Amino acid sequence: MTALTIVLPVGSARAGDYPTPVIVDYVIGCMASNGETQDMLRRCSCSIDAIASIIPYETYEQAETIMRMQQTMGAQATLFRNTKALKVKVDELRLAQVEADFRCF
Template sequence: MKRHLLLLVACMAPFAVQANDFPTSGRVEYVLECMQKHESKYEYLYKCSCVIDRIAKAMPYDEYVTVSTALRNQSLAGERGALFRDPASVKEMASKYKALQAGANKACYVPER
């Protein structure tokens, strides 16, 4: 029985990694930025970690990087910012991410800022 269980766990491990493939550095960056928005209070270490964990369960890391890059650069003026503001695909992707983040913030008790 133990042998079958070990074999099952060994076979499932690659799928678990793929389902939650955010690198530690990406998670830390998110948590630090989130904490900074909330006056660097220590309690937000756990709350912001909860948020990024929920985001990681809902989307692959490559998609997260694309969306977060677009959102950060939407405030650029002129043509440079237009690349991140105007395309319909970017707007749709950003709205889905914002909804996901808002739901995660609510579930993890992180107020919007």
């Protein structure tokens, strides 16, 4: 019996690259927004797996941080609202989330 080898494109992410607490936090938040059912557990788990297959964890972490900082008040938060380079990171995550929605919901 031969072993199955999965070849990922250069720069692609894998679900195992995301820390477990991040995955759990995403699934809990997703279920809180969409319903706390077994079906939503499956769909929300699928969603974070899809996101993880699209963008590396580092990009996810940066985009999440930027989005959280954009929600805060004060002068420091302004830096996170008006920078094109930061917008690119957030857009990457949002596109991954849209793809995850198509795959899982």
